[in-house]
Amino acid sequence: MDKVCAVFGGSRGIGRAVAQLMAQKGYRLAIIARNLEVAKAAAADLGGGHLAFSCDVAKEHDVQKTFEELEKNLGPVNFLVNAAGISRDSLLVRTKTEDMISQLHTNLLGSMLTCKAAMKTMIQQQRGSIVNVGSIIGLKGNAGQSVYSASKGGLVGFSRALAKEVARRKIRVNVVAPATGNCILS
Structure with a gap:
């Protein structure tokens, strides 16, 4: 059976690094980002057989349509990576409600929607x-x-619960929590 991996947020950063590793391991990749041209460039850098798609993970219709297209062109997805994310750093009292919503929709709801589709x-x-x-x-x-x-703490709880829901179906769900070099933790 073909090894097919969908990497949401695969055009840059951690997602792009994961895509490079998965390509080396023989996976056929779907590189998914909001910007199709950037996703195409990332897919082209991996060599042949990889495809690029545009998707806003916060929109269920976009996610469903993307899965339909990528499975039609690559086959069934057996590995999903959710690396799409945004940060709008600000003290809470200064944070605009629309910035709160966009972070929660992209970082948490987006992963929920892609997991549901997969x-x-x-x-x-x-x-x-x-x-x-x-x-x-x-x-x-x-x-x-x-x-x-x-948003990222919610993703941890979601991932743990989903792992328990689907373990008997031989589906693994994990969350990784990288640290960035520019944050100070106590």
């Missing part, structure tokens, strides 16, 4: 792997990042 195929296959990219900030918190911390 589950359909993974349950049928009775196998699959999901890696959600969180942050150490979601575990420890950081001044000026309360909303970002909430």
